[in-house]
Amino acid sequence: MKTTISNVKNHVGEQVTIGCWLANKRSSGKIAFLQLRDGTGFIQGVVEKSKVDEEIFKKAKQLTQESSLYVTGVVRVDERSPFGYELGVENIEIIHEASDYPITPKEHGTEFLMDNRHLWLRSKRQHAIMKVRNELIRATYEFFNDQGFVKVDPPILTGSAPEGTTELFHTKYFDEDAYLSQSGQLYMEAAAMALGKVFSFGPTFRAEKSKTRRHLIEFWMIEPEMAFYQFEDNLQLQEQYVSHIVQSVLKNCSLELKTLERDISKLEQVVPPFPKITYDDAIALLHKKGFNDIAWGDDFGSPHETAIAESFDKPVFITHYPTSLKPFYMQPDPNRPEVVLCADLIAPEGYGEIIGGSERIHDYHLLKKRLEEHHLDEAAYKWYLELRQYGSVPHSGFGLGLERTVAWICGIEHVRETIPFPRLLNRLYP
Known part of the structure; x- marks a missing residue:
């Protein structure tokens, strides 16, 4: 079922597909945390190596900032998140792979950010x-x-x-x-x-x-x-x-x-x-x-x-x-x-x-x-x-x-x- 991030609250426990972009990511050896956005909001996608195909986990680890994706997974309540929910990722389909996105998580000057408004x-x-x-x-x-x-x-x-x-x-x-x-x-x-x-x-x-x-x-x-x-x-x-x-x-x-x-x-x-x-x-x-x-x-x-x-x-x-x-x-x-x-x-x-x-x-x-x-x-x-x-x-x-x-x-x-x-x-x- 296709939905949006703002609407996941209505699909707890269900498998959904969200069209989104990768805002940021971090990973340990056996888990990858994907910060996803779709315009309606932001949600964390959790990719666990033990629960997905090896190809999917490898894809998650290699994703680049602001690549566009279809992400499929099960909606879970997450009380630690300000948003209140997260996505247990089961599949990732890359629509377009971005490269060298200019605005990185580091600090940038105001003029640079305004040039890239x-x-x-x-x-x-x-x-x-x-x-x-x-x-x-x-x-x-x-x-x-x-x-x-x-x-x-x-x-x-x-x-x-x-x-x-x-x-x-x-x-x-x-x-x-x-x-x-x-x-x-x-x-x-x-x-x-x-x-x-x-x-x-x-x-x-x-x-x-x-x-x-x-x-x-x-x-x-x-x-x-x-x-x-x-x-x-x-x-x-x-x-x-x-x-x-x-x-x-x-x-x-x-x-x-x-x-x-x-x-x-x-x-x-x-x-x-x-x-x-x-x-x-x-x-x-x-x-x-x-x-x-x-x-x-x-x-x-x-x-x-x-x-x-x-x-x-x-x-x-x-x-x-x-x-x-x-x-x-x-x-x-x-x-x-x-x-x-x-x-x-x-x-x-x-x-x-x-x-x-x-x-x-x-x-x-x-x-x-x-x-x-x-x-x-x-x-x-x-x-x-x-x-x-x-x-x-x-x-x-x-x-x-x-x-x-x-x-x-x-x-x-x-x-x-x-x-x-x-x-x-x-x-x-x-």
């Missing part, structure tokens, strides 16, 4: 990270579908910059200028006026010449927008969503988190409500912690976000940033127009901002004024202004960066490991 993905650690990423994606669709959201796909090619920045990838769109999308937000606002509650999930691009461990040139964003949602409604949805995806990973990826040696006690605390701190209070907190160089009106860098997060054991909202620091579309606080009704959600353990969100300006005249203040071409935003002319309502939204969230949940140092083929400042290969 197409092969590095096969390793146990990278497999675990990709499985956690997949669970976050699955849980995201589950959450928003259960909440009555409609998935909408905004364009990747746009004629303007939603954030009003110059860090854009420019291309020619026949005889006019176009840019790779930095965010689907403005289009999602239009969709929310049609469908109520919407979310997008797609690639975004930032031509930012940054080399930090938190930045990618191409990354994936989850961007919900909700009609009739005000500032506090938006924060409540965010904490429900983040809690849902974290708890889903804890429930469905326990083996992967073990592989990554993740301290799950910190993730288990990620349940609503999340603490909130205003920008004003965050500045005061930083001064108490010795960051005397930061003044009101300055933006926070990674060290500042980390220092703020250290004061809490859950993700923390920093709210009410100065209007001057944020994009043109954010709604001012009616009681204090020098700050906006926005929040950044800062992950614990030094992982920084994973969500940026706000209530959006819904007044036509105020939005028109903001476009002028930011020196943005009103003609390019004509359609966006029209959303405020035809049945405007209070509305809010946010964007979550998938890769930063994966890095935090997995407890890994750099976002380059959180996406299958990272695009970095000096890397477009493979």
Whole structure:
């Protein structure tokens, strides 16, 4: 019977055949231990000389790393294994014999591994990270579908910059200028006026010449927008969503988190409500912690976000940033127009901002004024202004960066490991 590694739990005591690759092996004189992988998981195959034909045992001893195989054997419970099962191998059929596989069990430098990313993905650690990423994606669709959201796909090619920045990838769109999308937000606002509650999930691009461990040139964003949602409604949805995806990973990826040696006690605390701190209070907190160089009106860098997060054991909202620091579309606080009704959600353990969100300006005249203040071409935003002319309502939204969230949940140092083929400042290969 053909099966997969992830499904062997249903075949204890039965003979099965698994199509797989040899990840690694070790052997003594009379027994060979084969570390097998098939994409769904990893299992140890045990080949005992006394129980197989001499040819099979010789084949097992000579197998090379990453050779592809059909392995037949009986599934056994193995309480010593994190996976819980092993395979008593009875037959091996070689599909393709690999030679000189470049990634060996020894230590390799990061650049070497990145040059071989197409092969590095096969390793146990990278497999675990990709499985956690997949669970976050699955849980995201589950959450928003259960909440009555409609998935909408905004364009990747746009004629303007939603954030009003110059860090854009420019291309020619026949005889006019176009840019790779930095965010689907403005289009999602239009969709929310049609469908109520919407979310997008797609690639975004930032031509930012940054080399930090938190930045990618191409990354994936989850961007919900909700009609009739005000500032506090938006924060409540965010904490429900983040809690849902974290708890889903804890429930469905326990083996992967073990592989990554993740301290799950910190993730288990990620349940609503999340603490909130205003920008004003965050500045005061930083001064108490010795960051005397930061003044009101300055933006926070990674060290500042980390220092703020250290004061809490859950993700923390920093709210009410100065209007001057944020994009043109954010709604001012009616009681204090020098700050906006926005929040950044800062992950614990030094992982920084994973969500940026706000209530959006819904007044036509105020939005028109903001476009002028930011020196943005009103003609390019004509359609966006029209959303405020035809049945405007209070509305809010946010964007979550998938890769930063994966890095935090997995407890890994750099976002380059959180996406299958990272695009970095000096890397477009493979």
